Amino acid sequence: EGERMSRAMSFVMAVFILIPVVAPALGAGIAAVASWRWIFGTCVLAVAIMAVWSRRLPETLKEEHRRELQFARLLEAARIVVSNRRTVAYALAMTSLYGVLTAYLGSAEIIFTEVFDASAEFPFLFGGLAAVMGVGMLANARVVGRVGVRRLAHLTLVVYLGIAGALTLLSVLTGGRPPLWAFMLGLAGMLAGHALVIPNFNTIAMQPMAAVAGTASSVIGAVQIAVGALLGAVIDRSFDGTVTPLAVGFLVLGVVALGFVVFAERGRLFEPLAVVEARTAAEAQARGEAIEIH
Numbered sequence: 001e002g003e004r005m006s007r008a009m010s011f012v013m014a015v016f017i018l019i020p021v022v023a024p025a026l027g028a029g030i031a032a033v034a035s036w037r038w039i040f041g042t043c044v045l046a047v048a049i050m051a052v053w054s055r056r057l058p059e060t061l062k063e064e065h066r067r068e069l070q071f072a073r074l075l076e077a078a079r080i081v082v083s084n085r086r087t088v089a090y091a092l093a094m095t096s097l098y099g100v101l102t103a104y105l106g107s108a109e110i111i112f113t114e115v116f117d118a119s120a121e122f123p124f125l126f127g128g129l130a131a132v133m134g135v136g137m138l139a140n141a142r143v144v145g146r147v148g149v150r151r152l153a154h155l156t157l158v159v160y161l162g163i164a165g166a167l168t169l170l171s172v173l174t175g176g177r178p179p180l181w182a183f184m185l186g187l188a189g190m191l192a193g194h195a196l197v198i199p200n201f202n203t204i205a206m207q208p209m210a211a212v213a214g215t216a217s218s219v220i221g222a223v224q225i226a227v228g229a230l231l232g233a234v235i236d237r238s239f240d241g242t243v244t245p246l247a248v249g250f251l252v253l254g255v256v257a258l259g260f261v262v263f264a265e266r267g268r269l270f271e272p273l274a275v276v277e278a279r280t281a282a283e284a285q286a287r288g289e290a291i292e293i294h
Contacts, residue, residue, distance in 0.1 A: 089264030099231025136195025176242020
């Protein structure tokens with residue numbers, strides 16, 4: 001919960017983000033010594049290993065919070081998730097940011113190849129930017145306990161928008177073809193912002209969902225991936241031979257994410273978690289409701 005959850009999520013996602021770093025090299029290595037079909041065979045083998053490994057993982061949800069695997073029970077849990085203002089708003093903020101991240105993943109190769117004529121350097125540039133995200137998530141795990149989940153997430157989002165705005169302006173002034181070093185610097189800043197924001201947004205969204213954590217995680221993840229992929233596809237279809245659509249996407253969806261955060265916090269940004277929980281409890285008591293804050 002709280003900062004501890006953010007640190008744990010940061011470590012998990014830092015490992016996860018290593019995939020774009022090693023995947024291109026792994027795929028090239030397999031294709032160099034075997035048929036390209038073995039790339040898919042390797043995926044099947046990985047799934048089989050994970051299926052066996054997952055059977056060793058214990059149940060972590062407290063027994064009193066476990067629900068029977070019935071549609072009515074799952075629907076009840078889903079209603080709890082979608083009826084919470086904070087959870088829904090932060091989930092939609094993450095979805096917005098995931099949308100532009102998906103757009104970057106989908107258009108990175110064509111941008112580096114066609115806009116910057118850097119096809120040979122692409123695996124190293126792409127992997128280097130992924131490494132920046134990994135470092136950012138590890139850094140988040142170290143500083144979130146000192147700064148606080150909300151303060152760090154909100155401050156990072158504001159800085160993120162500043163960088164996105166600067167990159168958009170630079171793109172417009174250069175006809176959508178800024179210097180490669182400047183584009184890389186802007187991307188590195190925004191991807192580092194993603195690394196700091198996403199684990200903390202996820203922590204804030206999940207904070208009120210302890211009793212239905214599994215369902216909440218599933219709902220948030222499904223919406224984030226499905227809707228985010230559609231948003232990314234819209235940006236990718238706008239590619240015009242320049243980096244301008246992607247830069248504008250970073251800025252516009254970043255502003256949308258900020259709007260959801262402001263809505264979730266009722267305009268009160270940068271407040272520590274303890275202050276928010278104390279105010280929430282006081283407001284609930286004033287309404288005569290009995291709540292439990294986890």
